[in-house]
Amino acid sequence: MTDIAASRPYELLDDEDGDAPLTIPAGSSVLVTASGHGGQRFIEEQLGRGARNGEQTLVVTTDDAAGTVSDAVAEAAGVERSGLAERLRVIDCQTDRIAADSEPIVTQNVDTPRALTDIGIGFKEAFDEFEAADPDRIRVGLLSLSVVLSYVDRETVYRFCQTLSRAIRQENAVGFFLLTTAAHDEETENTLRRAFDGTVEVRDEDGISARVVGIDGVSADWRSVDD
Amino acid sequence: MTTTEPPVVLAVDDDEKLLETYEIWLSADYDLRTATGGEEALAKLDEAVDVVLLDRLMPDLSGDDLLEAIRDRDVDCRVAMVTAVEPDLDIVEMPFDTYVAKAIDESTIRETIERLLARADHDDRLREHYAVAEKLATLERRKPESELAASAEYQDLIDRFEELDSTLADTGESLDRDDIVSEIARAEPADRIDEAADHPEDKP
Structure with a gap:
């Protein structure tokens, strides 16, 4: 953990119009809020960006098949899915599991998004595997907290997130937790925010843009996400 | 612990010798209650109890049944199951917080209690x-x-x-x-x- 390379910031967006690349410190976890699909796309882009640079990727999926999510990450990374097999792990919590083509990348099958302890086991096992392969850099995406919140009460979800964000800090990883704002009241969003180090607000008007809120030393200006 | 009162430990075991040993080990630092069976244990269980040391195999009411009764009471206490053999089930899925395998010694019991208090x-x-x-x-x-x-x-x-x-x-x-x-x-x-x-x- 004292490795300097392991604790350097993670890049979220390229430099743009004279602005430096947007980075957040290693160990950060953020709540990614969006009213529509832009949030999921933003997270897939982030995971793909990491994968392209040789980082490890852990995805928790509640809705999409493990294969679908893997393809989205591979596409964002600009590689074939097979090229990610070593570095991509999926915790698959879909209640209706149909895709059977994704076995090599599924690290943990969880019957329902309600089974938070099983998701936690998936995190532990993925971190253990990543350590054996390459301990340095890990990006985590959870798609989505909104679905978990439809199964589990808010306090339990909060504590789940709080624990995971401390675990992510411990690993010097970064975590992106998706919340679709249209599905929840403002109070739920503002409560959950505090389980994380900060928030990434994503909006989808004439292309996707995003800004980071609440992380010391990181600009809160809106930036365009599309290439 | 915000209070200066010593933590309350309830030890349940049908082996009175062992309860006496607990007294010697623990009564200086903890408010120790002892019970030789399930009924007595439930009578001595209240909101003040922080940690329960529970023998798994007792004649009148098994430790597992007693554990269920404790959880039904909804008392916010931590339970260490004291077992003759290591449980073969995944500890995460058991309704107790930790277990101690017999034969036990003073430092193991103290560490267990302190760990459960810190966790609380x-x-x-x-x-x-x-x-x-x-x-x-x-x-x-x-x-x-x-x-x-x-x-x-x-x-x-x-x-x-x-x-x-x-x-x-x-x-x-x-x-x-x-x-x-x-x-x-x-x-x-x-x-x-x-x-x-x-x-x-x-x-x-």
């Missing part, structure tokens, strides 16, 4: 972390930013939240990967854990 403190902080976050969110929804800045209640909550955050970050130093799992398991509502314990064969 940690979980209290996690619970409060949520409670404060929720209160802050409520105030943020009701009042405009200008009013929040002037609100002493809001500022106090912000201070408390930051204090909890930094304490948790410190304890986070020792959050190993197994703790991720047990911490999440402890946050889950009891019915969900029971469900998992009832169907261990369903696990992948």
Whole structure:
């Protein structure tokens, strides 16, 4: 953990119009809020960006098949899915599991998004595997907290997130937790925010843009996400 | 522990010799209650109890049944199951907090009690972390930013939240990967854990 390379910031967006690349410190976890699909796309882009640079990727999926999510990450990374097999792990919590083509990348099958302890086991096992392969850099995406919140009460979800964000800090990883704002009241969003180090607000008007809120030393200006 | 009262430990075992040994080991530092059976244990169990040391095999009421009765009482205590053999089930899915394999010695028992007390403190902080976050969110929804800045209640909550955050970050130093799992398991509502314990064969 004292490795300097392991604790350097993670890049979220390229430099743009004279602005430096947007980075957040290693160990950060953020709540990614969006009213529509832009949030999921933003997270897939982030995971793909990491994968392209040789980082490890852990995805928790509640809705999409493990294969679908893997393809989205591979596409964002600009590689074939097979090229990610070593570095991509999926915790698959879909209640209706149909895709059977994704076995090599599924690290943990969880019957329902309600089974938070099983998701936690998936995190532990993925971190253990990543350590054996390459301990340095890990990006985590959870798609989505909104679905978990439809199964589990808010306090339990909060504590789940709080624990995971401390675990992510411990690993010097970064975590992106998706919340679709249209599905929840403002109070739920503002409560959950505090389980994380900060928030990434994503909006989808004439292309996707995003800004980071609440992380010391990181600009809160809106930036365009599309290439 | 915010109180200076010694923590309350309830030791349950049909072996009176062992209870006497507990007295010798623990009564100087803990408020020790002892019970030789299930009925007596339930009579001595109340909100004040912090830790229960529970023998798994007792003649009148098994430790497992007693454990269920304790959990039904909804008393916020930690239970260490004292067992002759290591349980073969995944500890995460059992409704007790830890186990100690016989033969036991003083330092193991003390460490176990202290670990459970520390864990209870940690979980209290996690619970409060949520409670404060929720209160802050409520105030943020009701009042405009200008009013929040002037609100002493809001500022106090912000201070408390930051204090909890930094304490948790410190304890986070020792959050190993197994703790991720047990911490999440402890946050889950009891019915969900029971469900998992009832169907261990369903696990992948």
